Amino acid sequence: MAKQIMSNLLFFSLALLNITLSPIPNFASASLEEANALLKWKASLEIPKNSLLSSWIPLPLNSSASVPCTSWFGVVCNADGSIQKLNLTSSGLKGTLHQFSFSLLHNLTHFDLSLNNFFGPIPPAIRHLSKLIHLDFSKNKFSGVIPPETGNMHHLTILYLYSNNISSSISSSFGNLTSLNVLYLYQNQLFGLIPVELGNLKSLNQLDVSDNQLSGSIPSSLGNLTSLNILSLWKNQLFGLIPIELGNLMSLTDLWVNTNQLSGSIPTSLGNLTSLNVLYLYQNQLFGLIPIELGNLKYLTGLYLSKNQLNGSIPSSLGNLTSLNRLYLDKNQLSGPIPTKLGNLKSLNQPDVSDNQLSGLFLHHWVI
The missing domain is CATH 3.80.10.10 (Ribonuclease Inhibitor)
Structure with a gap:
C-alpha cells in the first residue's frame, strides 16, 4: 500500500512539473x-x-x-x-x-x-x-x-x-461592410459607378462620395439605407433620374445631389423626408414642376433648386416651410406670380428667384 502511495505521489509530481515547464503564451x-x-x-x-x-x-x-x-x-x-x-x-x-x-x-x-x-x-x-x-x-x-x-x-x-x-472605382466588396456607420470617400479621383451593393449597408448613418468623378445613375438600392442621416453625392458626373426610393430615407437630414447631370423631374417621394434640413438639387438638368409635396418638409432650412430647367409656377405649399432661411430657385424656367403665401417665411435671407419668367414684385429683399 505504501509503495502504491509513493508511486502515485511520484506520478503527480512529474505531472505538476510537466505543467510548470509547458510553454505558455509569450x-x-x-x-x-x-x-x-x-x-x-x-x-x-x-x-x-x-x-x-x-x-x-x-x-x-x-x-x-x-x-x-x-x-x-x-x-x-x-x-x-x-x-x-x-x-x-x-x-x-x-x-x-x-x-x-x-x-x-x-x-x-x-x-x-x-x-x-x-x-x-x-x-x-x-x-x-x-x-x-x-x-x-x-x-x-x-x-x-x-x-x-x-x-x-x-x-x-x-x-x-x-x-x-x-x-x-469603388469596389463592390464594400457591400460586405455591414457594420459600417460612416463611409467618407469624398475629394478623391474616384470614377465608375456607385456600387449597388452599398445598399447592403443597413447600419450606415453617413455616406459621402462627393467631389469625385463618379458616373452612371444613383442606384435605387440606396433607398434601403433607412438609417442614413447624410447622403452626399454632389460634384460628380452622375446622370439619369433621382430614384423615387430615396423617399424611403425617413431619417435623412441632408441630401446633396447638386452639380451633376441628373435629369427628369423631382420625385414627389422626397416629400416623405420630413426630417430633412437641407435639400441640394441645384446645377443639374431637372425639368418639370416643383412638387407641392416639398411643402411637407417642415424642418427644411435650405432649399436649393437653381440652375435647372424647372417650369410651371412656384407651389404655394412652400409657404409651409416656416424654418426656411435659404431659398434658391434662380436660373430655371418658372413662370406665374410669386405666391403671396411665401410671405409666411419670415426667416428667409435674400431668396433668389431671378432668371425666370415670374411676375409681381414681392418683398424688397427678394432677388427677382
Missing part, C-alpha cells in the same frame, strides 16, 4: 515583436524635429514589453500587451505604408494616420487588419486604388479615406 515576446515592427516602419518615414515619435526608441533585449504601451506616443495596448490602437493624426509624418507590418499588427482595432503626408498606394496587405473598427487615412496624399480587400474588414464602423489622390 505575450511579452509578441509585444516586443510588434514594437520592433513599428520601429522598422518609423525608420522609413520623414519625421519632423521634436516629433512626439521620439518616444519610439529601440528597446534593449531585457526591456519590458509594456514600454511601448505606456510611453510611446499614439500607442495603446490591450490587456495582453498587444498593440490595439495607433493614433498618429497631425504628426507631420511623410512616407508610405510599404514597410508597415500589417500581419504582425493584426490586433489593431483603431488606426488613424489622418492629417499627415502619406503617399503611395494603400497595400492589399491591409486585409490582415481584420479586427479594425476605426480606419482614418483622411487628408493625406494616398494614391492608386482602394484595395478590394478592404471589404474583408467586417468589424469596421468608421472608414475615412477622404481628401486624398485615390483614383479607382
Whole structure:
C-alpha cells in the first residue's frame, strides 16, 4: 500500500512539473515583436524635429514589453500587451505604408494616420487588419486604388479615406461592410459607378462620395439605407433620374445631389423626408414642376433648386416651410406670380428667384 502511495505521489509530481515547464503564451515576446515592427516602419518615414515619435526608441533585449504601451506616443495596448490602437493624426509624418507590418499588427482595432503626408498606394496587405473598427487615412496624399480587400474588414464602423489622390472605382466588396456607420470617400479621383451593393449597408448613418468623378445613375438600392442621416453625392458626373426610393430615407437630414447631370423631374417621394434640413438639387438638368409635396418638409432650412430647367409656377405649399432661411430657385424656367403665401417665411435671407419668367414684385429683399 505504501509503495502504491509513493508511486502515485511520484506520478503527480512529474505531472505538476510537466505543467510548470509547458510553454505558455509569450505575450511579452509578441509585444516586443510588434514594437520592433513599428520601429522598422518609423525608420522609413520623414519625421519632423521634436516629433512626439521620439518616444519610439529601440528597446534593449531585457526591456519590458509594456514600454511601448505606456510611453510611446499614439500607442495603446490591450490587456495582453498587444498593440490595439495607433493614433498618429497631425504628426507631420511623410512616407508610405510599404514597410508597415500589417500581419504582425493584426490586433489593431483603431488606426488613424489622418492629417499627415502619406503617399503611395494603400497595400492589399491591409486585409490582415481584420479586427479594425476605426480606419482614418483622411487628408493625406494616398494614391492608386482602394484595395478590394478592404471589404474583408467586417468589424469596421468608421472608414475615412477622404481628401486624398485615390483614383479607382469603388469596389463592390464594400457591400460586405455591414457594420459600417460612416463611409467618407469624398475629394478623391474616384470614377465608375456607385456600387449597388452599398445598399447592403443597413447600419450606415453617413455616406459621402462627393467631389469625385463618379458616373452612371444613383442606384435605387440606396433607398434601403433607412438609417442614413447624410447622403452626399454632389460634384460628380452622375446622370439619369433621382430614384423615387430615396423617399424611403425617413431619417435623412441632408441630401446633396447638386452639380451633376441628373435629369427628369423631382420625385414627389422626397416629400416623405420630413426630417430633412437641407435639400441640394441645384446645377443639374431637372425639368418639370416643383412638387407641392416639398411643402411637407417642415424642418427644411435650405432649399436649393437653381440652375435647372424647372417650369410651371412656384407651389404655394412652400409657404409651409416656416424654418426656411435659404431659398434658391434662380436660373430655371418658372413662370406665374410669386405666391403671396411665401410671405409666411419670415426667416428667409435674400431668396433668389431671378432668371425666370415670374411676375409681381414681392418683398424688397427678394432677388427677382
